[in-house]
Amino acid sequence: xxxxxxxxxxxxxxxxxxxLTILGIAIAVMSFGxxxxxxxxxxxxxxxxAPDRLATRHAISFVFSLPIADRDQIKQIPGVKDVxxxxxxxxxxxxxxxxxxHIAVDPKNVFEIFPEFVISPDEKKAFIADRxxxxxxxxxxxxxxxxxxxIMPLDGDIYPGKWEFTVRGxxxxxxxxxxxxxxxxxxxYLTERLMQTSPRRANKVGWYMIQINxxxxxxxxxxxxxxxxxxxxxxxxxxxxxxxxxxxISMSSAIITGLQIVSYVIIGIIFLVLCNTMLMAARxxxxxxxxxxxxxxxxxxxxxxIFGESIAIGLIGGxxxxxxxxxVVSGFAVGMxxxxxxxxxxxxxxxxxxxxxxxxxxxxxxxxxxxxxxMTIVDGLRTxx
Amino acid sequence: MKIPLSYSFKNLWTRKVTTIxxxxxxxxxxxxxxxxxxxxxxxxxTLVATGSDDNAIILLKSAxxxxxxxxxxDVTDILASQPEVAVGSDGKPILSREVMTMINLQKKxxxxxxxxxxxxxxxxxxxxxxRPQIKITEGRMFNFGTSELIVSQKIISGFEGxxxxxxxxxxxxxxxxxGLFDGGNSAFSSEIWADNSQIMxxxxxxxxxxxxxxxxxxxxGLNSLKSKIEADPRLNNFKVLHEKDFYAAESEELAAFIRIxxxxxxxxxxxxxxxxxxxxxxxxxxxxxxxxxxxRALGFxxxxxxxxxxxxxxxxxxxxxxxxxxxxxxxxxLSVSTTNFTTWSEISFNFALSPGIVMATLIFxxxxxxxxxxLPSFRASRLDIITALRSS
Numbered sequence: 096x097x098x099x100x101x102x103x104x105x106x107x108x109x110x111x112x113x114x115l116t117i118l119g120i121a122i123a124v125m126s127f128g129x130x131x132x133x134x135x136x137x138x139x140x141x142x143x144x145a146p147d148r149l150a151t152r153h154a155i156s157f158v159f160s161l162p163i164a165d166r167d168q169i170k171q172i173p174g175v176k177d178v179x180x181x182x183x184x185x186x187x188x189x190x191x192x193x194x195x196x197h198i199a200v201d202p203k204n205v206f207e208i209f210p211e212f213v214i215s216p217d218e219k220k221a222f223i224a225d226r227x228x229x230x231x232x233x234x235x236x237x238x239x240x241x242x243x244x245x246i247m248p249l250d251g252d253i254y255p256g257k258w259e260f261t262v263r264g265x266x267x268x269x270x271x272x273x274x275x276x277x278x279x280x281x282x283x284y285l286t287e288r289l290m291q292t293s294p295r296r297a298n299k300v301g302w303y304m305i306q307i308n309x310x311x312x313x314x315x316x317x318x319x320x321x322x323x324x325x326x327x328x329x330x331x332x333x334x335x336x337x338x339x340x341x342x343x344i345s346m347s348s349a350i351i352t353g354l355q356i357v358s359y360v361i362i363g364i365i366f367l368v369l370c371n372t373m374l375m376a377a378r379x380x381x382x383x384x385x386x387x388x389x390x391x392x393x394x395x396x397x398x399x400x401i402f403g404e405s406i407a408i409g410l411i412g413g414x415x416x417x418x419x420x421x422x423v424v425s426g427f428a429v430g431m432x433x434x435x436x437x438x439x440x441x442x443x444x445x446x447x448x449x450x451x452x453x454x455x456x457x458x459x460x461x462x463x464x465x466x467x468x469x470m471t472i473v474d475g476l477r478t479x480x
Numbered sequence: 481m482k483i484p485l486s487y488s489f490k491n492l493w494t495r496k497v498t499t500i501x502x503x504x505x506x507x508x509x510x511x512x513x514x515x516x517x518x519x520x521x522x523x524x525x526t527l528v529a530t531g532s533d534d535n536a537i538i539l540l541k542s543a544x545x546x547x548x549x550x551x552x553x554d555v556t557d558i559l560a561s562q563p564e565v566a567v568g569s570d571g572k573p574i575l576s577r578e579v580m581t582m583i584n585l586q587k588k589x590x591x592x593x594x595x596x597x598x599x600x601x602x603x604x605x606x607x608x609x610x611r612p613q614i615k616i617t618e619g620r621m622f623n624f625g626t627s628e629l630i631v632s633q634k635i636i637s638g639f640e641g642x643x644x645x646x647x648x649x650x651x652x653x654x655x656x657x658x659g660l661f662d663g664g665n666s667a668f669s670s671e672i673w674a675d676n677s678q679i680m681x682x683x684x685x686x687x688x689x690x691x692x693x694x695x696x697x698x699x700x701g702l703n704s705l706k707s708k709i710e711a712d713p714r715l716n717n718f719k720v721l722h723e724k725d726f727y728a729a730e731s732e733e734l735a736a737f738i739r740i741x742x743x744x745x746x747x748x749x750x751x752x753x754x755x756x757x758x759x760x761x762x763x764x765x766x767x768x769x770x771x772x773x774x775x776r777a778l779g780f781x782x783x784x785x786x787x788x789x790x791x792x793x794x795x796x797x798x799x800x801x802x803x804x805x806x807x808x809x810x811x812x813x814l815s816v817s818t819t820n821f822t823t824w825s826e827i828s829f830n831f832a833l834s835p836g837i838v839m840a841t842l843i844f845x846x847x848x849x850x851x852x853x854x855l856p857s858f859r860a861s862r863l864d865i866i867t868a869l870r871s872s
Contacts, residue, residue: 346819
């Protein structure tokens, strides 16, 4: 108990320095949390993948499309429950900064295959009935203040021209991490217009999503699908939805590695800030430690006091940093919405950040402790601060 | 009177460990700041260097990358016969009809499911002459009319399965690798080249090329061709632009992404380093209270004291910045390979250091030194002579 009092008094002896150190650690811990969250956001899509869904895309790259005729062939494979297709439309809403996916879908079964996209039966019916209708995620509706019945104009880039869609429904995510930033419209509308403008591009889809009865059959069915289209103009590659999403992540692996390195650089910075403060304190207090030793404090007790101080500063800073992480992450989520549709702080990030703050607290105490235990009383008393 | 600069230097030297810690903190932040700028600049430089001022490119109006562009054969014939296209000594137009497609290769050191998209470019005989960057370093040029390839050295060193004398299997046949080329610091260094007609047959797309690249007779020719294409109903689905502008635009998205992400992060944790500098400087002031009192008693003005401490902090930050720059310089030997979100194909590029980046980095570290050092220096200059001399 006495130790605790000494520790607390010591910490706030230099109020300003203590505050600055705590603030420094807090900022570093927060940056660490932010980076980990960003890295996590990359993986969010693949975490959300359902085990009973397979994705079939063009064997080389998803930028190449597949013929719509493939669908019926895939459906024939035993173990396949249902097949739907999606096509990346691109397109610009308002201006280039406003980025969110616009996807052409089959309205009849897309909600059955993606049950995590929840929509009311009436809105779904209205969507199916309107050829130029669209469905948007709740977040898009909120961010752009769109309601059912509003017109949503898109400027096509991959599919040139002006496109106008009427919002027929707003979907909600079943889980907080479900992507609520997509816009879906009818593929029939897309292909009809292509028939008139560039017939060669009509009747093609971006990729197929296959729902299977038993997730254990994933490998067998994937092979069957790819075998169907082997040596055709558009060979396919079928994999689980998770692997499909992971493919996108591995494309940015260099950037992710960079971020990961930087997040550990930050730990280095926390360490430097706290270590510096502890060293300064130890240097200034050399004489004091000698006095304590004269009074009968053992080296062990001194070590407890010094370690206690550095660990306490580390933990206070860490705690503050974790508190700061939440508002900063949500600010970041707004600013970078164009690149990362969903950013959520993972509890593991918090635990990791907290443990690093603790670790840094322990390590920063080592040098001052060694110094105080090794010092002889006479030398200590002789020192001039 | 000014306090001599050597006073500030010596102070830093006396507390070596603290000085080194602060240098470390500032240096790390500046290093990351600089590395991010270099990465974005390297990407831009690579794609800008891919295009040439003398060349123009024609693609589908809606296409942001060559892969997504399609030009039917009859249209290419019309475009190839325009008077703006330069003619070579053999009397043929210096023009390459190109097909751009992709294959999957596995990056070295990854699992077999981590496949990267590699651009395969089918060219006409004039294709190589149009790109002076391309130099065959080993083996020979492929022969037109055969299933032969030349592959960039960077692909050989970065990906599994490709080597000189070996073969790659795609599009239903085996392609022999007969030569390696060096594309310099350009996007061509991330490509595989072959005969355009062979590629079109293999991928079963004989009806259309991807784009046309040609030498301009003179630079003004581009504008006249532009208005001609715009006016012709057979051609107004296509666009013509300087090759350089086209490739530069391909770098925009990814470079912006790297910059925004990097800047947000470095600015946030530059606060951490500034606080570190502030702690050091406050401690320096606190430890030297008597000294400051003495200086003032000797007749040095308040602003001289302020100046001396501020200089000390600026100097500290500048050294930190300098060390970071030296470390960042070694990054220029590193090459990064990642997917470009505009083309969805792999691009490899180097970190690039430019005078602008050096300036930005130094200014960034000076700002950190100034912000970190100002308050402590101000406190030092405000000390009362008598109380300062009395303190122990």
